[in-house]
Amino acid sequence: MAANGTGLPMARKPLAKIVTEDKQGNGLCHDDSAKGIKAQTIDELHSLQKKRSAPTTPLEGNQGAFASLPDDERRRQQLQSISASLASLTRGAGPKVVRGDPAAKSSQAVEHVAHRHHHHVEAPTISVSDDSSLKFTHVLYNLSPAELYEQAIKYEKGSFITSSGALATLSGAKTGRSPRDKRVVMDDTTQNELWWGRGSPNIEMDEHTFLVNRERAVDYLNSLDKVFVNDQFLNWDPQNRIKVRIVSARAYHSLFMHNMCIRPTDEELENFGTPDFTIYNAGQFPCNRYTHYMTSSTSTDLNLARKEMVILGTQYAGEMKKGLFSVMHYLMPKRQILSLHSGCNMGIDGDVALFFGLSGTGKTTLSTDHNRYLIGDDEHCWSDYGVSNIEGGCYAKCIDLSREKEPDIWNAIKFGTVLENVVFDEHTREVEYGDKSVTENTRAAYPIEYIPNAKLPCIxxxxxxxxxxxxxxxxxxxxxxxxxxxxxxxxxxxxxxxxxxxxxxxxxxxxxxxxxxxxxxxxxxxxxxxxxxxxxxxxxxxxxxxxxxxxxxxxxxxxxxxxxxxxxxxxxxxxxxxxxxxxxxxxxxxxxxxxxxxxxxxxxxxxxxxxxxxxxxxxxxxxxxxxxxxxxxxxxxxxxxxxxxxxxxxxxxxxxxxx
Ligand SMILES: Nc1ncnc2c1ncn2[C@@H]1O[C@H](COP(=O)(O)OP(=O)(O)OP(=O)(O)O)[C@@H](O)[C@H]1O
Ligand SMILES: O=C([O-])CC(=O)C(=O)O
Ligand SMILES: [Ca+2]
Ligand SMILES: [Mn+2]
The missing domain is CATH 3.90.228.20 (Phosphoenolpyruvate Carboxykinase; domain 3)
Structure with missing residues (x-):
């Protein structure tokens, strides 16, 4: 390599300018002929780059909670509903929420709303305004995978794009679920209905302790500049579909649930209304060991009466997925529908197979079969009409994953997929699937349609x-x-x-x-x-x-x-x-x-x-x-x-x- 003082190799001979012929046959240098851009300033140029999302199609008739409302009013009600979700139970109002990224100047104070709630809970209401009621909480509502990638890469350490386009993330200190930290509120109803005691996964907590943890999570979330909110569905059986809302602090969690739950269409989202179940994921923040029933700094709490789950002290995303699965294991049998920890696929002749098994036994691997239609890999319902997947995505183990043995899963690990706790080459960003340095439980979460022969709808x-x-x-x-x-x-x-x-x-x-x-x-x-x-x-x-x-x-x-x-x-x-x-x-x-x-x-x-x-x-x-x-x-x-x-x-x- 010849030295020329620039550190670049020296060209032997200057290259000739590339000349193209115009229609008249005049020799023109192509970069002189380029038209100027419309913008006068850099800011203007940047504003040209992003087109406003097209307004969603107006609905015919009065089909849902928000149907036939003007756009502004609908958006205001959506924000109101999110503010209500985030409301402290001991203060008068929900936080002031505003839509959009706090880093984007334009979103500031455009659409903000604070929810005032009518108390159902006997909790002391402090009317004096505290500092928390002065600030805004920015809501990043059902962001797209591309937006979530940007959020993760900008703000969450340990987020990288792998060579195949997946988002590599770290789940923190917990790389698996914490079943011993699961708590379920025991009340007059659940005391009789649920399985308690020896062998049961349901470790009791009381309503008051739940509210203490809920308040801890909500205060934590409201103290942040921004929170992510996902409004999505569970269960492909339209008759038994459940609306879920997930409030979380990390783009990783939002993208994970975007992939794992059923993604609403624009129209379904407009008419979403009030969720049937809400998760408050404050996983970065621990629970308080002085709180009754807490035996570690992790707590995942289910309250069936309030239709809420609180997560403290674990960022492992599988807690959200399996927390919602527990809820389905309660709700579905009440409707004579059997909920199953199983994979499910269907042959070309319509023969359906269920694959039951504990973690790591092969539900995902064996239900993902190139010769059959994939209905789902982990959670299903069996009703009088047949089977339906509860989820909208798959969660595959990827330790020692190989292209040869599991080609469909391998190919699903692309843009949009969340790759948890994998190790990759720092330069090429190629994932080393055999590496257990972070954990053996490395995982990929991808939308089910990333599997080429997914059966959509998943029934x-x-x-x-x-x-x-x-x-x-x-x-x-x-x-x-x-x-x-x-x-x-x-x-x-x-x-x-x-x-x-x-x-x-x-x-x-x-x-x-x-x-x-x-x-x-x-x-x-x-x-x-x-x-x-x-x-x-x-x-x-x-x-x-x-x-x-x-x-x-x-x-x-x-x-x-x-x-x-x-x-x-x-x-x-x-x-x-x-x-x-x-x-x-x-x-x-x-x-x-x-x-x-x-x-x-x-x-x-x-x-x-x-x-x-x-x-x-x-x-x-x-x-x-x-x-x-x-x-x-x-x-x-x-x-x-x-x-x-x-x-x-x-x-x-x-x-x-x-x-
Ligand atoms: N003979 C085999 N049959 C099935 N899987 C095998 C076999 N040998 C090795 N494996 C590996 O075992 C693992 C099975 O994991 P899989 O993701 O299918 O578990 P799962 O049942 O879906 O668990 P979870 O509920 O935790 O998601 C895969 O990593 C797969 O490559
Ligand atoms: O829940 C998880 O973390 C992974 C899973 O599918 C299981 O354990 O059954
Ligand atoms: Ca699985
Ligand atoms: Mn599972």
């Missing part, structure tokens, strides 16, 4: 196959077994897996876990309520149950290996196609499972776990050990009746391991 007919996924760290469960109804219910209630590290805070090594209904952390009623509904629906619609081990083979965790994803996919293919239903079966000892002798594309010897173990004695001991763990776990359920059918209850009790 489908009644399921034909119900696949229970277990990631068996002991390596003794067969790769696949066919279940009768009683066995399906037994395994559904047991909810066995080896919890893969990371998704729940504090778990570092896989261990055997039992989690009723494959999601005890999110259910609100007693597990037998959901189980009875599942049995009734499976029976009525003739669905077949399967148990698929996506975990170890040839030995336990540490000595055996995880079953190859390619084999699991062949097994799932055989379930979908119906070919496995007609295979030849033999029965296993201890668990009494029906296992097929062969499946196309899968080595037959792995279908029978004991074949794959070198040490047969160790196999037998491990099998008995796991059987014992199942028995112990199920003891708590032996006193419950499952549904109206006493026969079924007896059969379920007998469907467990026998030795």
């Amino acid at each position: 489908g007919p009644h399921p034909k196959n119900v696949i229970l996924l277990a990631c068996d760290a002991f390596g003794v469960l067969p790769p696949v077994s066919k279940l009768n109804l009683a066995q399906t219910m037994y395994h559904f209630i047991s909810g066995y897996t080896a919890l893969v590290a990371g998704t729940e805070d504090g778990i570092k090594e896989p261990t055997a876990t039992f989690s009723a209904c494959f999601g005890a952390a999110f259910i609100m009623l007693h597990p037998t309520k959901y189980a009875a509904m599942l049995a009734e629906k499976m029976q009525k619609h003739g669905a077949t149950g399967w148990l698929v081990n996506t975990g170890w083979s040839g030995g336990s965790y540490g000595s055996g290996n995880r079953i190859k994803l390619a084999y699991t996919r062949r097994i799932i293919d055989a379930i979908h196609s119906g070919s496995l239903l007609n295979a030849t079966y033999e029965k296993t000892d201890v668990f009494g499972l029906e296992i097929p002798t062969e499946i196309e594309g899968v080595p037959s010897e792995i279908l029978r776990p004991e074949n794959t173990w070198g040490d047969k004695k160790a196999y037998k001991n491990t099998l008995l050990k796991l059987g014992g763990l199942f028995k112990n776990n199920f003891e708590t359920f032996t006193n419950y009746k499952i549904g109206k059918d006493t026969m079924l209850t007896q059969e379920i009790l007998a469907a467990g391991p026998n030795f």
Whole structure:
């Protein structure tokens, strides 16, 4: 490289000016012919860059809360509603809210409104004005992904654009959910309705303590220059759709929920009205350990009567997603609709499969299948009309993600996708999916339409196959077994897996876990309520149950290996196609499972776990050990009746391991 004093390589010969011919054939230098811009100043030039969003189409008739109102009035009412959401319960008014970014000069004081509320709560109202009532809270309302990217990159440390266009973020000290910090308000209604006590995820708190935490969150949010507000929907079944509002402090949280909940159209947003449920996410701010019921600085609090959730002391975005899922687990069964921690997809012939399983067992991986339509990866409802996804996006684990094994998920990680806690090359911004430096629970959250064969709207007919996924760290469960109804219910209630590290805070090594209904952390009623509904629906619609081990083979965790994803996919293919239903079966000892002798594309010897173990004695001991763990776990359920059918209850009790 030649030195020329500029640090740039020296050109050998000056390049000739590029000359183009105009119509008259005169040689013209192209940069002289460029027309001048319209702007006179830099500010004017910048103002040309952004076009005002087109006004949304006026509605015919009086279709919603805000229909037939002039635009200004509608926007004023929207702000009023947000101010009402953010109102302190101990002061007279909601904050002065103004729409737009505080950094953009033009938004200042244009549309501001303060909500005055009529008290329903017996809390002291302090009429003297305090400083908080003097300031404005800027509301960034349903921003677009591009706007949220800019907010995140400008203001949130640890936000970067990866080489594929995703937004890399850090969730802070918590990189998984904190189930021990979940609290649910116990009142006269919930005391009788919900599942409390041993084994239940619902740890009680009282209404007053909830209000203390709510006030803490609201005061924190109002002390900020700006908050993000998302108004969105849950549940693709239009009859049972829920309106949710998420108030948060971070662009990361707003983009995450934009992706995970159902995104309203402009028209739906105009008519949104009052939300059915509101989340106050003040995750950067801890709860107060002096507050009753608080056992750490993290608290995620559900109040079903107030239809509110408060988040303090954790920025892990999955808390919002799973908090809303808990709410659905309460609301839907009241309407005779079964809520499910399951993935769901549909074949070209309309055959629907549900994939149940605890975190990391393969719901997202296996429901995302290039040969089938994806209905959803994690949360569904099963009503009298079929299945519907609760969410509008997917939340995939991305540790060791590979383009070859999971191409659809790989390709979904592009502009708009939130990538949590991944490590990337500081220069190329290429993500190193194998890197666990921040956490093992790295995640990608993307809108469901980023999967090319997503089924939109995300609904489908009644399921034909119900696949229970277990990631068996002991390596003794067969790769696949066919279940009768009683066995399906037994395994559904047991909810066995080896919890893969990371998704729940504090778990570092896989261990055997039992989690009723494959999601005890999110259910609100007693597990037998959901189980009875599942049995009734499976029976009525003739669905077949399967148990698929996506975990170890040839030995336990540490000595055996995880079953190859390619084999699991062949097994799932055989379930979908119906070919496995007609295979030849033999029965296993201890668990009494029906296992097929062969499946196309899968080595037959792995279908029978004991074949794959070198040490047969160790196999037998491990099998008995796991059987014992199942028995112990199920003891708590032996006193419950499952549904109206006493026969079924007896059969379920007998469907467990026998030795
Ligand atoms: N045989 C297998 N079957 C399924 N998944 C496998 C298998 N082997 C390895 N895996 C890996 O296991 C993980 C399964 O995670 P997945 O995201 O599907 O979990 P999930 O059930 O959706 O959990 P969550 O409810 O936490 O989202 C993926 O990282 C996948 O690549
Ligand atoms: O909730 C989360 O953080 C991830 C998830 O899907 C689960 O744990 O089931
Ligand atoms: Ca998932
Ligand atoms: Mn999940």
